[in-house]
Amino acid sequence: MTETTTLPPTCNARISPRGGLDILSREEVARLQTASSGGLRELLRRCALAVLTTDADSDDPRAAALRYPDFDIEVQQQDRGIKIELTAAPATAFVEGEIIRGIAENLFAVVRDIAYNANEVHGSGRFDLGTGSGLTSAVFEILRNARVMKSFQDPNLVVCWGGHSINRDEYLYTKKVGYQLGLRGMDICTGCGPGAMKGPMKGATIAHAKQRQWKPRYIGITEPGIIAAESPNPIVNQLVIMPDIEKRLEAFVRLGHGIIVFPGGVGTAEEILFLLGVLMHPENRELPFPFVLTGPAQSAAYFERIDQFLRLTLGEAATSRYRIIIDDPAEVAREMKAGIRKVREFRLKEQDAFFFNWSLHLPLxxxxxxxxxxxxxxxxxxxxxxxxxxxxxxxxxxxxxxxxxxxxxxxxxxxxxxxxxxxxxxxxxxxxxxxxxxxxxxxxxxxxxxxxxxxxxxxxx
Known part of the structure; x- marks a missing residue:
């Protein structure tokens, strides 16, 4: 007897842009439609499927492709703009035949960023990607094109890092921290996925509603190699896809005004080492940047191990750049609020922008x-x-x-x-x-x- 696999329900749809994208040139549309054009079509298909399976419970990047083997996406040029044709798309992305608004916005953000990164960052010759200044300019232009930078607003963006694979108590703790941040008027930026990337956003939504803060930012920053394994969580209202992990990490530290780290795995350790390595560079010695490692009481041993590893590898001086706070969400938020106040004072003194951290020196x-x-x-x-x-x-x-x-x-x-x-x-x-x-x-x-x-x-x- 042959065993058959039941595939999940799908549907076809034709949708118009909803946020995150205005227009594309005929050349951009053609590149997205052509499979041989630097692999853009397959890249578009993989990232689009990740968005359409928002909040997926698997971290195998091949899982969605196996569940939806017939899925396809095509960007079509129209007289009045563009349309997206979806074939055999996950039915969970739709309600009564209409695509969920937030998913539609993030889907067009995928099209926007893949087209921009291919044409303007890598294909135009505008940026010298062999120099630090050229790479930083590229990061700035990607973020500006995504419209995630806000001028005339005091610093209030907290980046939250942590694992997608965390236990229930750790996840609930991230929500409590997000709630305390939201009560103090702070917006949230994460890697856009589940676990410690979702929790702070979810907690902040309640606090923002209580404070009648109606236009909060829940920014998710990812890259093509990660998004298929960490589909965006449904709270993300501004999605950005950077070309690679290094530009993603630079986007976090240029855009954010402080960083909180929750328990995680190797990806979280990578992020910690990136930030500490940058902050320990002599040119950043006087630069204020609040950096807190935190988790519930049961995670104390985890942070002790991380702290020991950092002391052994980078030396005792590294400990001056971060603070470990265990099982105290309100104190985490107070520490971040006070640290961001120092960031504001420093940037005013240095005449640096609030929306992009130009003063930070990033070694090549x-x-x-x-x-x-x-x-x-x-x-x-x-x-x-x-x-x-x-x-x-x-x-x-x-x-x-x-x-x-x-x-x-x-x-x-x-x-x-x-x-x-x-x-x-x-x-x-x-x-x-x-x-x-x-x-x-x-x-x-x-x-x-x-x-x-x-x-x-x-x-x-």
Missing amino acids: EFQHPFVPTHAAMRGLNLHRDQPVHLLAADLRRAFSGIVAGNVKVEGMREIEQHGPFDIDGDPEIMRALDALLADFVQQRRMKIEGTYKPCYRVLGA
Whole structure:
């Protein structure tokens, strides 16, 4: 007897732009329609499906494609603008035959950003992507094109990082922190996915309603390799797709006025190392930037392990750039509010913009895209005989490679073909890294479902 698989219900639709997109040129539409044009059509299809499966409960980037094998999207040029034709789209994105408004807005944000990144950032020659200033200009233009920067508004945007695979108590805690932030008039920016990326937004919605704050920002910043594994949560009302993980990380620190880190896995560790490496650069020594690590009481041991790892690898000086607050959402919000007040004073003094952190110096090592091949992972310099911000940069790349091997299609394919990544370096650092990763596995912080099979080997531990 042959076993058959029942696929979920689908529907076809033709929709018009709703927010996030005005018009596209004929050339942009043609590139999005052509499969051979730098892979844009497949990229568009993958990102669009992620948006249409908003709040998906899987972190396997191939899961949605298997559930909706006949899904397709086509951007069509019309006399009065553009239309999007959807074939065999997830029925959950529709109510009574009409696409959910927020999903429609995010769908057109996908089209907007993929077209802009391909044509204006990579295809126009406008930006020197080999220089730090050129890369920062590209990040600025992508964010401006997405209309997420607000002029004439005091600093109030808090970036929240943390894992998509967290337990129920940790998730509820992120909601409580978001609620306290919302009561104090702060907007939320996250990586746009589930877990610690959704919780703060959900908590803030209630507080914003209580404070009659009717136009709050819930900004989700992602990139093509991540979005398929971390579909946007339904609260995101401004979605931005950056070209790669490095530009995504730069967007967070340029756009946000402070950062809160909740429990997470390797992706969260990557983000922590990115921010600490940048803040520890000598040119950023006087730059105020509130940075809080927080979680419920049961997560205290998690942050102790993170703190130990940071002290061992980056030194005691690193601890001056962050504060750990356990099980106190109101104190987290007070700390962030006070820190952002200092950010405002500093930017007024330096005549810097409130909507984009131009004063922050970002070393080129944190901006260049890192492609995690086996050779690249083996070539990382994970030794102490270098400036601390450079060690942080390569530690960040090590975690980025593990993220790719865990949840990105290209990284998973690399592991399937050539086996686990090898990570080698200073023996003491390797022992600490191996112990930290083992904790992540034991606490189920690597994957939402299934038995985790490591995509890495730590040598010399």
